Amino acid sequence: MSETLISQWYERYRDSPHQVVIREPHRSRELTADELFERSELFARHLAARGCTRESRVAIEVADPMDFLVAHLAALRLGAISVPIPAGSTVGELIDLVADCTPAVAVTDRVDVGPWHDAKVPVTAVEASRLRDDSVCLDGAKPDDIALMLYTSGTTGKPKGVPLSHRNLLATALAVVSAWEWTKEDSLLLTLPLYHMHGLGVGIHGTLCAGASVVAHPKFNARATIDQISTGDVTMFFGVPTMYAKLLASEGFEKFGGLRLMVSGSAPLSEEAFRRISQATGCEPLERYGMSETGMIASNPLRGRRLAGSVGTALPGVELRLSKGDRGEILVRGDAVFGGYWQRDEATLEAFDGDGWFHSGDLGSLTPEGYLVINGRAKELIIKGGQNIFPRELEACLEEIQGVVEAAVIGEPDEYWGEKIVAFLVSDAGELDGDVVRQFIAGRLNRTKVPDEVRYVDALPRNRMGKIQRELLKGIDRTTS
Template sequence: MPLLTSLTDPAASDGIALTVGEVSLGREQLRAAAGAVADRVAGARAVAVEATADARTVTAIVGCLLAGVPVVPVPPDSGDTERAHILRDSGAEQILRAEDVVLTARGTGTHAVPAGDATALVLYTSGTTGAPKGVPVTHASIIAGLDALADAWDWTPADTLVHGLPIFHVHGLVLGVLGPLRHGSPLVHTVRPRPEAYAKAVEQGGSLFFGVPTVWSRITAQPDAARALGAARLLVSGSAPLPVPVFGRLQELSGHRPVERYGMTETLITVSTRADGERVPGLVGVPVKGARTRLTDDTGAFLPHDGEAVGELQVHGPTVFSGYLNRPDANATAFTPDGWFRTGDVATIDSGGRHRIVGRASTDLIKSGGYRIGAGEIEDVLLALAGVREVAVVGVPDDDLGERIRAFVVGDGVSAQQVIEHVATRLSVHKRPRDVVFVPGLPRNAMGKVVKQQLR
């Protein structure tokens, strides 16, 4: 079955396929214009697309997919070094920009449906541990992932998806652009995820809204915008943990308990709260259809799913990639001997299969005084302290403890001693920060994730 069924199915009805900013494209117009792109790129080894939030950019991506040519999304704000690395490493033979696409063009429509194991996208990781690594994602993996989310979220053609996320990552591109084009739900892309734009999209029939925690935090800071979202069907948060206070404020203002989910570039979305399931702050749900998960300790021993044991999360299933592009060294350590992908994230899983993501093993699992401590648990507690707006917790070397807990805090009217005591009285004493550093802001990447390497 083709990936973009709402465009390739002859029985699919016409109508608005997507709106990006002020530009709307019907399904027939998108199919025709993308067909012209397909004619242009057919046979290329790979094509890079400068991933601006523009209807012409979406058309370029769709055209490459229709032609069976791998798409390499390039962040529009990438620097010269990053851009050169992506183009060289991916083997892209062309680069398409929005101005290269003519929305009134018409293609021949003669391209064969790509095989399921053909590469659809080459996405690049954030590069926090070196140069970004290329992740080939197949048509079959995307189909499996999107169909699993349709099952989990009751996603149908009756929905209108709204978001303003970048379209060079899994969240904004795979879920946020290819998802509606597969399931037949119109897309409204707000160009930027401003609270007022999300509120306005409700008037355009928006029912399913995607955002990262920063987006939801800013929306709750504008109560009228948050209340407007009460008319939506489902709010989905991902790409980083949603702070518990933001979850609560969003529920208070909009009436919605947001759905949280977990995934990676290498795995797509493997765990999610279900639309018909219990939504608990801090939990990202259960494995989606086809996905399996497990926890291991430092020795590789399997850990119990008791909600307490903290271990490395490993995943297996049809959405998991087969290996990094041109990186046999990374592939050698990315998978277990029995073929499970090592996410590098630490988590707990309870007896009901519900997952709590503690964070990255490299930055969020703190080993202090013989204890294994999750930074995320401490951060959630501190965000409930009056005066704390943002917080990031890391472990730093300590001659006595191995690592000691340091909290970076953005806030007003709160002292270091209050921060320490707040944690000590609500969690185990050994989880209290030993150091508190007040900062004007936290370093974040394009998806709103805190870049803890810069803090360390």
């Protein structure tokens, strides 16, 4: 692959320069391909005048999707490294990030830029394109140049920087464009954050690689999302399970049945949620699997059986295997896989083996059809009396109990068993009798998997991408015996 993101996007819109690439209904504005490339050129030259050069890190803390895209594209055209971060990050978060990646400038739309000043980083805004360096050469990046640095979700410990090259990012974008038959006629409704692989690396990059368009909202709102679907001007929607839970509880969700494709990712979609979405809309959601470090790894088929509880099979160009044959840790190779963590040599050595396989830390198994099922993180595995307990399997079963909205399972130290199983439930029917819960599980799973304790919480702690932060559950002791 000798192309870059920029050359691919130029090619896709070359014959349709007046096509709308991004539209923001909440601000009644849009950008055509011509306008997007013109604005990004102006801003790239502005960044150069502010001291950014090839390989400079450009921190982008911009909530508005259109301005974010202009800043991101400008950084890539300059040959710099785009570093998206969550809008409204705290001073402590910014100081940690600055210490790690030393950005040359921060592009921000926050009103109070004091936190960036505290972090000692100069700031600018997308509309501030008055300074220009017309002598700088643009669009000279090579396929193996770093284009983007994402930070891992950080469910435990501090997030790590994940540098991704043009080659890495193109491999993922082109794989999903092919697998999902994404065309220039498609319009994606995107309400995901753009500092993550799902929203940016799949949603935005996929749109541009397909020569398509995106209808973007700065944040998710169930009512606004359903209203947008009702207009009939979008064909695709990407979301995470927590979004679908809110949509299921909202009037009008059945209108999603008119979409060509509903994708779920970033966290496991339970079999129960899969069934409820299918029943409500008449269409099955398509679940896929990926990571910041690898891009997209697997997907259920666009045409063919979509298996509830599974993330499908390897995408084009991805090598995937399990460490123990049909089960074990998920190992990945391919053009989409990054080359190593930012300034973390030890973490990189731990993540790759001698044959170049990336060790994901996720545990999986294969169905008889060869579909991949994610059983959870290796670090989350519970070992009770020598038996391996996969939290995700038990959580899916718990969520089938009437009244249980969400479930999370962790292991806690136990003198007799080594570890005991503790289930945390969010219920809309009050606290259920613990014996009833255990009898339900015993009727469906091996008795070794029955929770030793059941605890109730008002909500499960999650990070910004909806992943459960299990460490925060430890020590919560509202217990039903």
